[in-house]
């Protein structure tokens with residue numbers, strides 16, 4: 095007798111639940127998505143004990159016909175697909191027909207639903223996958239799903255759950271981000287008696303960001319507006335045009351996070367994690383932010399359903415693009431152009447080091463905002479599991495710029511900032527101070543230097559401090575890049591060639607980038623067995639620096655060539671040259687030099703950060719000065 099048996103539905107559902115339902119937040123995600131697919135405009139989410147004891151989502155969507163209410167718990171039962179061709183253009187968030195049966199197999203679930211077309215609805219109760227009852231339901235149209243005792247029958251899964259506050263943070267983050275994706279809907283989230291999120295319908299994403307994060311955070315963000323790009327494709331031998339659109343908010347380069355937890359990507363309204371889009375985002379910040387740091391980003395990419403395959407993973411959190419490299423470059427360029435156009439200035443105080451962030455798949459940002467906003471929330475404020483779970487507001491840590499070289503503990507602890515959080519969720523206030531912009535640099539009046547290193551300048555809108563070394567570095571970096579592209583980097587002939595002895599590995603690197611070295615302004619040639627003679631070098635680099643610079647470039651080539659493009663290699667080389675050629679700190683500058691530096695800096699594409707990602711200019715706004723002197 096054969097050994098193969100077809101699994102019962104109960105077992106199959108539990109297996110599917112293993113993939114679909116990882117933790118309470120996964121249940122919330124599936125139920126929110128169902129409510130959105132049902133056209134709901136009001137979602138109310140109640141949870142208890144971080145979602146372990148109770149998750150309830152009530153919506154005012156289309157509800158289900160009584161016959162459908164039972165069918166919804168059959169495996170692969172869905173109203174969203176009917177044909178295999180539909181799989182190629184999925185417009186709904188759900189399509190697999192397995193979320194409800196999966197959740198019901200690992201919890202005690204009650205579904206109450208009524209379609210507006212019927213006078214009564216249905217109430218279905220299922221316990222660990224077993225149907226207990228199916229009664230009439232007299233309530234209002236819409237659907238309420240109540241999930242109790244998640245994983246009561248899967249002890250192994252239960253053990254993997256983290257503390258209530260961590261599970262709740264995941265849920266809060268998820269609800270917050272779906273609320274951002276749907277400004278026109280009202281979303282409420284309650285944990286026991288605590289209201290964690292309560293947003294009423296608004297017109298724009300901007301207003302919703304304000305409702306959720308407050309004005310101060312909104313000031314730190316750059317609105318991408320809506321950027322569109324068309325792609326011509328040939329479909330069944332016919333030409334067609336596909337439109338891609340990206341919108342949302344990204345942070346100024348000075349907001350630096352140590353992990354990707356503050357990046358939210360939505361593709362056609364679906365919250366996803368995607369390496370291609372993450373890479374596009376990092377590329378947009380290349381040379382604006384130190385490597386290993388990440389921005390805050392809320393990105394919505396919309397395109398034809400045919401352009402994206404969502405049927406990649408059971409939890410529907412990954413996608414595959416049909417024209418991946420087009421999407422990558424489009425998103426990178428759209429963000430980069432906005433960053434350059436916005437030229438955001440760092441206000442004083444500014445973060446000097448990226449801040450550690452909690453290990454959450456969604457937003458540490460949200461969690462922190464929540465903590466600030468709903469203080470005291472006993473559950474969230476309870477003993478954290480690990481030090482990283484401690485709420486820390488990271489958008490504006492108050493550390494004086496001088497302390498960059500001496501990052502003392504007191505500096506961080508002494509000045510914990512209090513973010514402005516709106517008391518109510520009223521309309522976005524108009525006439526608030528416009529975000530600082532670095533276009534003002536050229537109008538500044540230099541007053542002098544501190545420590546012969548930082549230029550102090552007065553402007554119409556406040557006091558500015560400019561780091562002279564990184565400012566000059568940015569000016570030179572962009573100049574070298576431009577000259578590289580045009581193949582005419584300014585070079586200086588050396589009186590005596592400099593001889594460099596290379597290791598075997600360095601000789602190989604040298605051979606592979608000899609042309610690039612030439613392009614970057616070095617005249618060099620092999621000189622005997624292991625030696626290279628450098629006869630000319632990029633202008634501005636002192637003779638004492640040339641040897642180190644060449645070795646640094648060989649090292650970059652070794653690490654960069656393996657994994658990144660020629661473009662990245664050129665940028666890295668330009669950054670090294672700029673760093674060596676730039677005026678140093680501890681150098682006295684006369685008035686004319688300071689003026690020259692500010693004017694040149696104002697004319698760069700990205701005056702906000704040096705090519706290694708450090709901030710260049712800080713502004714102490716007149717308003718902040720007045721506030722500090724208690725004049726307003």
Ligand SMILES: Nc1ncnc2c1ncn2[C@@H]1O[C@H](COP(=O)(O)OP(=O)(O)OP(=O)(O)O)[C@@H](O)[C@H]1O
Nearest residue numbers: 128132157166172173188189190191192193194237
């Ligand atoms: N809140 C709701 N309002 C109205 N109908 C719903 C609601 N939730 C579920 N349904 C109905 O139940 C069906 C099954 O839901 P389920 O989440 O299991 O599958 P799905 O959403 O179709 O696909 P997926 O498994 O990808 O989520 C849905 O297709 C939909 O018709």
Ligand SMILES: [Mg+2]
Nearest residue numbers: 124128188193
């Ligand atoms: Mg679903």
